[in-house]
Amino acid sequence: MPDKRLAVEPGPGAERFSDLLSAVAQYGDRQAFALLFQYYAPxxxxxxxKLGAEDAVAEELAQEAMLAVWRKAASFxxxxxxxxxxxxxxxxNLRIDMLRKEKRPEIDFDDPExxxxxxxxADEVMATQQSESxxxxxxxxxxxxQTEVVTLSFYEDTPHAEIAARLKIPLGTVKSRLRLAMKRIRSELGDDQP
Amino acid sequence: MSATCHPSDELLVAYGAGSLDEAASLLVATHLALCPRCRAEVGRIEAMGGAVIETLPPSDLGADALASVLARLDQLPGAPMPRSPVVAAPGLPSPLRDYLPASLEALPWKRLAAGIEQAILLQARGIRARLLRIGAGIVVPEHGHGGMELTMVLQGGFTDSGTGYARGDVAMADQQVVHSPAADGGETCLCLAVTHGPLKLTGLVGRLVNPFLDL
Ligand SMILES: [Zn+2]
Ligand SMILES: [Zn+2]
Known part of the structure; x- marks a missing residue:
């Protein structure tokens, strides 16, 4: 479909990825999807x-994740x-499902409970607070x-004892660094909640 | 009223990062439904996950990766996402409802001690998620823990070592903790509990009944 949105050229750090994803959701825009794929799939x-999948499995999971992005775009x-x-x-969630063979309990934002x-x-306030930049x-x-323990938290499949072992520091140190990091992030990004 | 006792930062980070086991994730997700504060926290953690992914160096993909994915877009089933039944028990939020039958009474309740019943929802690798029903004013036998124990109140409340826990609140105990929580008077206390490793009853009564209990 001829489309002015396709003029969007994403690059690292671009907030425009969200516009591309919205175009996928609203119009089934394949070119927008291709741009997202080229940035995110690799x-x-x-x-x-990083989470331990070998090359072929990692590639398959990356492709499956992008297919899920297409399929679930409407919920973005x-x-x-x-x-x-x-x-x-x-x-x-895809990795938990396919590699760990577990369900991923998640909240339903439409749940009356x-x-x-x-x-x-307002949406705009939230969007600004969580904006990429x-x-x-x-x-x-x-x-x-702090950056080290936060980053490693996303690469380990078991909670923080592994990180302590890998960094050769006590578990308590991992926990306190993580707590300090979260406190800092809260004050930077956060709201007025305690 | 919102929860005042929250899961630790480590638990929220592990949940957001996807490294937490399913049973503990069920408890954290159920807490999130009842706790706007932790929901915002996990939102920030996931935003950090997004930023971490975006700063990763790209890996080479197969030459036809994009073409083959584009070719598959048309074949995807447009299956609607299954909705969890809203029947279950009123007052129980959705991540938990997914693990429940249509009625709480349909669960395989088992008596643990006088006034205490449990129904196991999930168990794997020594980790268990269960619902506990503790009669009003009933004191849980004193016990220690083989690993982390997380308990979240769904209905009623309990008091543990001087701290009161109400709906949505999460109590955490570990190997160092020996305790004997007591349900508040007035109504039955319904809790979701997750244990990593078996509980160990400690008192004299505990030693006598331990072999008969499935903790
Ligand atoms: Zn909370
Ligand atoms: Zn306990």
Whole structure:
């Protein structure tokens, strides 16, 4: 379909990935999907390899994750997460499903039993708070040691004892670095909640 | 009213990163449905996950990777996502409902001790998620833990070592903790509990009944 949206040229750090994902959701826009694929699929493959998948499996998981992105695009809500965050969650859940053979319990935002946010924020506010550039800026404020434990948290399939063993530091140190990192991120990105 | 006792940062990070086991993830996700504070926290953790992925160096893909994925887009079934039944028990949020039959009474409840019943929802590799029903005012026999224990209140409340826990609150105990929580008076306390490793009853009564209990 002839389309003005295709003028979008993503590059690292572009907030426009969210627009591409919305185009996939609303119009089944294949060119937008191809641009997302070219950026994310090679990185998802690296992510799967970091988590221990061998090359062929990592590639398969990356492709399956991108297929899931296409299939689930309609549930992408730019007011709740940016494209990178949403695609990360898709890839994370797919790996749990296909490699760990476990279900991934997740909340349903339409559940009537959900306790609502105390002061519902406008979509734009949330989108700004979680925007890619703000998340990156907040993370760049972490110390090298905090960045290390935070980053490793995404690459280990078992909770933090593995990280302690890998870094040859006590588990308590991993936990305190993580807590300090989260406190910092909260104050940078966060809201008024305690 | 929102929860005041939350899972630790480590648990929330492990849940957001996808490294937490299914049983503990079920408890954390159920807590998230009841706790806007932790929902926002996990949102931030997932945003960090997105940023981590975007800063990874790209791996080479097979030459035809994009073409083969594009070719498969048309063959995808447009299957609607299955919805969890809203019947189950009123007051129980959706991640938990997915693990329940249409009615709580249909669960295989087993008596553990006077006034205490359990129904196991999930068990794998020594990790168990179960529902506990503790009668009003009933005291759980004193016990220690073979690993981390997470307990979340769904209905009613309990008191443990001077701290009160109400709906949505999460209590955490580990190998160092020996305790004897007590359900509050007034109504039955319904909890979701996750244990990593068996519980060990400690008191005299505990030693006598331990062999008969499936903890
Ligand atoms: Zn919470
Ligand atoms: Zn206990």
């Amino acid at each position: 990185r998802l493959k690296t992510y799967m390899r 809500d730019p007011g709740r997460a940016n494209a990178g965050t949403w695609i990360f969650a898709i890839a994370r 959900l306790v609502p946010d105390p002061a519902p924020r 703000r998340v990156r800026a907040a993370m760049s404020g972490l110390s090298a040691e």
